[in-house]
Amino acid sequence: MHIDNAIRSRKSVRRFRPDAIPRATIEHILELAARAPSGNNVQPWHVQVVAGEIKDALCRDILTAAQHDAGTHAPEYAYYPDDWFEPYRGRRREVGFSLYHQLGIARDDTEARNIQMLRNFQFFDAPVGLLIGLDRRLNTGSYIDLGMFIQNILLAARGQGLHSCAQAAFANFHQVVRRHLPLPDEDILVCGIALGYEDGDAPENGLETPRAPVSEFAAFHGFEG
Template structure:
């Protein structure tokens, strides 16, 4: 797949087919992803790949914890601001409303919205989940490096005809995850990634989020008209 097409067709898939993925394909994706740049080539990423019974048991325990008291589970880093402001608040609301509209969930239907949120913790039915962590002793630059590594995973997956969904929601349940996986004590859980084949019949997978035009976020200097 041409890199332009991989970038343009990458999207957050929220319902997957159950088709399995071989370990060889996953290792190939991770090998490509590890070509991401990092400051002084420190390569700060760690990945736990989970499937089968191990994934089902982990998902079951996270769902139970979320249903019992989601407020008791917090990530070890701040992903979002404590107070939203424009233009980011508007973009956030637009994608949320668009997703719920596709699913037929009304704005006031809190129960249905919560049910959809909990699907995160089943990796949206994907057969493979990746859990991405970073050594907490590193600093902000390594988060930038990790972001490029994660993007490489998403694009390399497209090259194999697969889709993904990057999921910060898992970060809040790091204590539950540590009960299932040998996540190093010095590692901070950053996100999960669902990996699999898209269910093309699912209405939520028809959501293609918009992007601001280049003129909104880029300034060009020294160019002649």
């Protein structure tokens, strides 16, 4: 797959088919992803790959925690601002409303929205889940490196005909994850990634999020014409 096609066809898939993925394919994706640049080549990424009963048991426990004591769980880093402002607040609202519109969920249907949110913790039925960690002793620059590594995973997956969904929601439940997986104490759980084959019949997978044109976020200097 040409890199342009991989980038343009990458999207957040929120319902997957159950088709298994060979371990060799996942290892190939991670090997490619590890070619991401990192400051002084520190390669700060750590990955826990889950499938089968191990994944199912982890998902069950996180779902229980999310339904019954979510207030006692919190991420170890701040992903979003405490106070939203434009243009970011508008973009956030637009993607949320668009997703629920695709699913036929009314804006005031809190129960249906919560059910959809909880599907995060089933990796949206994907057969494979990745949990991405970062050594907390590193600094902000390593988050930049990690972001490039994660993007490589998503694009390398497209090269294998797979889709994905990066999920910061898992970061809230690092304590539950530690009961199931050997996530080192010094690691921050940054996100999960659902990995699998897209369910082409699922309405939520028809969502295509818009992007601002280059003229809105880039300034060019010293060019002629």
